[in-house]
Amino acid sequence: MYFGVCYYPEHWPEERWETDAKMMREAGINIVRIGEFAWSRMERWKGSFDFTWLDRIIGILAGEGIQVILGTPTATPPKWLMDQHPDLYMRDMYGDVRGYGNRRHYCYSNDNYLPYISTIVGKMAERYGNDPRVVAWQIDNEFGCNETTRCYCDNCKTKFQLWLMGKYQEIDHMNACWGTVFWSQIYNEWEQVIVPAYTVFPLHNPGLVLDYRRFASDAVCQFQKFQTDIIRKYAPQATITHNMMGAFNEIDAFNLSEDLDIVSWDNYPNLMFTKEVDPALAAMQHDMTRGLKQMNFWVMEHQSGQPGGNIMFPTPKPQELRRWTYQSIAHGADGILYFRWRGCLFGAEQYWHGILAHDGKAGRKYREVQQVGAELARIWPVLEGSTNKAQVAMIRSYDNEWVFEIQPHIMDYTYMGHFTSYYQSLYDNQIATDILSPQADFSGYRILVLPNFIMTTDELVAKVYEFVHAGGIVVLDYRAGAKDWHNRIEALTLPGKLSDLLGISVEEYGVLGKEEYRSIQMPGSEEVYRGATWFDVIELHGAQAVATFSEDYFSGCPAVTMNEYGKGKAYYIGTELDAKLRDDIFNRICRDAELAMSGDGIVTDSTRIEILSRFKGDQAYTFVINHSVEPVHVQITTPMYDLLSEEELHGETQLGGNGVMILCGPESNRSAILEG
The missing domain is CATH 3.20.20.80 (Glycosidases)
Incomplete structure (x- = not known):
């Protein structure tokens, strides 16, 4: 190490x-x-x-x-x-030079560097x-x-134009993908294309801004x-x-x-x-x-x-x-x-x-x-030589995150804040999670979570269908399938190309203001949950309602749905769930997938304990970490050996504030420990 x-x-x-x-x-x-x-x-x-x-x-x-x-x-x-070479300095969106005195004060695209x-x-x-x-x-x-x-300097503008030429080949192909007919923004020459610097409104063409983010990343x-x-x-x-x-x-x-x-x-x-x-x-x-x-x-x-x-x-x-x-x-x-x-x-x-x-x-x-x-x-x-293993994968899409920064839909809304809320539920339930690219292989996972997948490609849609058909469980949510990969709205009833998979249609939708909520209930439960930020008015076409709105004009409409597809299941979440409902929904999904929890054999009622394993072959090395300053009680249901204390533990043990245990089978690698 x-x-x-x-x-x-x-x-x-x-x-x-x-x-x-x-x-x-x-x-x-x-x-x-x-x-x-x-x-x-x-x-x-x-x-x-x-x-x-x-x-x-x-x-x-x-x-x-x-x-x-x-x-x-x-x-x-x-x-x-x-x-x-003063031309090396970056220029911000207002055209001002970001001068000397800090670090990374250079333009990535300047060949003079x-x-x-x-x-x-x-x-x-x-x-x-x-x-x-x-x-x-x-x-x-x-x-x-x-x-x-x-950077928004003239050099970046030239490089961006060349990048666009390579991507689109024909100027009218770019015009069509961006929809530059809107506000009379049709470009006739590559040299006319601007960078999305500060303008009067300021509100640039979303396709232009997204491609500039991609260009800047590529640079x-x-x-x-x-x-x-x-x-x-x-x-x-x-x-x-x-x-x-x-x-x-x-x-x-x-x-x-x-x-x-x-x-x-x-x-x-x-x-x-x-x-x-x-x-x-x-x-x-x-x-x-x-x-x-x-x-x-x-x-x-x-x-x-x-x-x-x-x-x-x-x-x-x-x-x-x-x-x-x-x-x-x-x-x-x-x-x-x-x-x-x-x-x-x-x-x-x-x-x-x-x-x-x-x-x-x-x-x-x-x-x-x-x-x-x-x-x-x-x-x-x-x-x-030990590594992590997970049965759940969350898909992080930079392109979709950029789309929500360009057009956040809702005041103060962030893709990453929403992404984190789902991760939090998995983390709180000691469920090991991989975070992958949309291009990754999904086949080795039981559950696939794709937050805010507003943009999709035919290839990605096909992968998700195949994953569920083969027995996987997918979680999608509001705005899924609304746009193509150029940041254009699809002329399809939501959730677009994902409708057959999800077994629903979204008739209309709306936003909820800050501190504004709508009540939600689950069948067989008297508990009242809350949805925030967004609401979809969902119609069922084969799916079943898992949770239902109980107020406003869409009272009685599903807030969360599940559709059986092939050997698997596809869940759809049509609002921002409160923490309790989010946990209950993800607990249900994990039960459906029959997940093995990271903390098998380890029991605690503390919400500040993290349990996660690394594996070498079939041998698990389980980290039990107390993220509080107070000692907590941990029940170890089968005998285990703690690498750190060099003690065999069984039954109830106390883990001190900020304490850590690394547990393995009682006879596991004992000689290697001593030799180390």
Whole structure:
């Protein structure tokens, strides 16, 4: 297991480096990420390169048995470069230049940047590409963070026009797909096509805006590939990654991950002021990252201290860092690098705290890292090679998410908020979930959930029909099938091409305002639930009502339906369900699918316990994580062995606040544990 930290040797006197490396080794750290923001230290003036300091720190780390992930420094092109090419600066939708002073201040589509990248990355790859101390490369840093993907400069407009030519071939094909006859927007030449910058209303053609989002995402993928190609020229065996951003959506991360050997993401569970951090949010983003390549992943930046730029956020409490780390591993992380080693004394992130405080002395967080490092050194020989398995897949569609950002339908509505609500129900019921691309293979799953699939393709529709016909259960909901892949409304009765599968038609629909609800009831239950945000007026054509509206002019109409199709079932949800009804509906769906729960053999009534397994062959290693500061009681119904405490457990046991157990069969790999 890679257990490490993000380190910035250029921020510290060289006489401190050996102390830091020794302290890292004593904490169990075996890998360090360096270099991703150090371009001006490597090339202070154009063509004047100095890698000797990098040689020294790599050597010092190696002397303590620590390997390196080397970052390409293209997120922070130096001032001399920007002065020579001011056209590299991004322009926002208002036409204003996003100037110097932060990071990622460059336009991804500007060809003038590429020769400089080719030089700096080429020299790094030539020098370190076959260095055994450098075990991986990170391209740039956090693509898509802080709205730095979409640029509206003239260069991007030209590149967008070329992108459209490649996609549509004929200008009138594009006009037809976008419906540019509306508001007299027909284009006669490719050079006439605009970028969706600020305009009078402002309300651009939805097809234009969607394609611009796709173009901007593709531009970042191409920018990344330019760098991976350089590294592989010198080091074809290199492991290449990029630190992605979980639920962030500026870039289609499924596309971005294709050119990578392993994906990473940056996990900051405690980045906002909330009464209680919901562990489901980090869990979901772990699952999103694992789903990008459907394989284990790394956490390239894992919160270790209190975040902060100009303001500060909450400080991690004792044992939270350890708990977050084991949650990451439970969801498939095979590498953890904490951010950051030490709080910086200067610059924009002075208040972004790390393992060490500003004084550089070992404190509570260092000792907690040391504890985790010792535990992982002992148990990883057992866990190595284990992976996650799930019977439920949620399908994340960046294209559909972008459509809801372009036209959210409802004030303050977000696709991701809706997506998260479904994930929350699965998480709360200890149901392992994969989060996949629409292009993924669905056949290995029992349940398929496609939230807000407003746009579909014939290929996707056929896959969903086939999945259900073969015995799967699909969950679709309001707006499903309303548009084609060009963001045009289909001239079909909703749910469009999915109607036969779902056994319903939607006669009409409407929105509900903030704090506006409609009552819902389920047959045989006196409980009154609520629907919000949206209502579909549904007619049944073979489906049966699972829940029914009980007020307004559509009282008596179904709110949730189920249709048997082939060997499977297709559910449809026509409103935003309240938490209780959402849980009851998903519990029913999971019973229909006869799912095996993650917590078989483990019983608790605490809502703050997370139970999730990794598997090696048929052997399960079950993580039981207490996401509260209070101890909880856990009933273990069959004898199990806890890798962390090295105790055999059976019956009732108490799991302390922020506590973790990793349970396996009582005789499982006992010799491997001792050898580790």
